[in-house]
Amino acid sequence: MPALDIPYTEMYVVDRHKTVEYFTGSFGFEETAFSESPHVQSSLLRQGAVHLVVSSGPATESFLDEHGDGIADIALACDDVHGTAAAAVAAGGRVLPSDQGSVRVSGFGDVRHTLVPSGPEGFASVPADRTWTPARPGSTPSAGPAPVLSLDHIAVCLNAGSLHETVQYYIDGFGCERFYSEYVEVGAQAMDSIVVRSPSGGMTFTIIEPDAKRSPGQIDAFLQRNSGSGVQHLAFLVDDIVAAVREFRSRGIEFLRTPGPYYDMLADRIPSMTDQISDLSDTNVLADCDEWGYLLQLFSRSPHERNTLFYELIQRHGAQGFGSANIRALYEAVERERVDSE
Structure with missing residues (x-):
């Protein structure tokens, strides 16, 4: 029941708009979706096969106070989510609190892993514990061919x-x-x-x-x-x-x-x-x-x-x-x- 791939990484930042601008305006990523709730506001950025989730809000403050801007979650795609979670616990890890059926386990330091099911149609490239709205086409600058x-x-x-x-x-x-x-x-x-x-x-x-x-x-x-x-x-x-x-x-x-x-x-x-x-x-x-x-x-x-x-x-x-x-x-x-x- 090994983990197979990294469908997305989630970054907690103090200034989400500034970070999104850095990745879209300078690094050539495209904002493809966003999610806003009282607890967390997130943008999904994509370039090539890379998916970055940039988040800020009250749910991120504890991490930010301790570490500053950084990667808080590295999602792992698995054939058997619950089997992988059990293997992680047996290896010394912990199951962490999560919402809407997501399965999260400890990683290193305060970085966690959300376990995402992988199947014939691939895996989800966005966190499933929030509601996503597609970004309007052309809402981020065109970067030309994606390096x-x-x-x-x-x-x-x-x-x-x-x-x-x-x-x-x-x-x-x-x-x-x-x-x-x-x-x-x-x-x-x-x-x-x-x-x-x-x-x-x-x-x-x-x-x-x-x-x-x-x-x-x-x-x-x-x-x-x-x-x-x-x-x-x-x-x-x-x-x-x-x-x-x-x-x-x-x-x-x-x-x-x-x-x-x-x-x-x-x-x-x-x-x-x-x-x-x-x-x-x-x-x-x-x-x-x-x-x-x-x-x-x-x-x-x-x-x-x-x-x-x-x-x-x-x-x-x-x-x-x-x-x-x-x-x-x-x-x-x-x-x-x-x-x-x-």
Whole structure:
């Protein structure tokens, strides 16, 4: 009774209209439906196979007070909702209160999972516990061809010491398979990561914890801003990252900048990328490779007040990894830039 896919993710935000404008006006999503009640107001955004629910209102305030803007619910499509819920409870999870027949179970931190039935006609891409009204066609700006294809993975940061227990919960409770693991050292900092994936390949979590024996780093900083475990970023799969970055950048998306020495070192790291270095440097896109191929990726700056959640663009050319070598390469590039400036 494994979970198969992620039909939608629900984000709680302080300012729903501002967040919807960010995704529609800059990232090219379309608002396809909305729901309004005294307790929660929600917008359904879609691009490619990605469905985002953006919600605010009294029902979201407790989460927002604790964590700020962030992912509160990751829906999981299942062949047997009640069987999956029972497996999650047996694995140490909890069934959570829900409305109108929805089944919800605990995930990590304060992030929950709504279990959605999957069948011959697919699964619902909106929460079933509220009434939805289709948005008027053309009510959000036209973004042209949609660069975002699907949700490649969800990156999760956990409090130190909880990684292996959480991974086992997703294996036993949701039928995930352990796909990849790596211990990453960056200077005096270090982190441990394990990737779990559904047997269908439609659901991938990159789960990370900091090494508490090493110096605090970016994972510790996220955990402090987020007041504990949570979703660090959503990774959107694209088929032409250079074109997508240029388009999104022209619409106001701010991406992280990459130090120049990174590209000086890239030809040595991945000789096959030499012809692409100019375009990658112009767009600050990062490159990594593994035994299956290579990938290109870039991260946005967080548009949220507490600098919690951010977004990744990723283009795959056979690679099945997640760009961990870029963490080291960026550290080395920054250090090289520092030394050269002295």
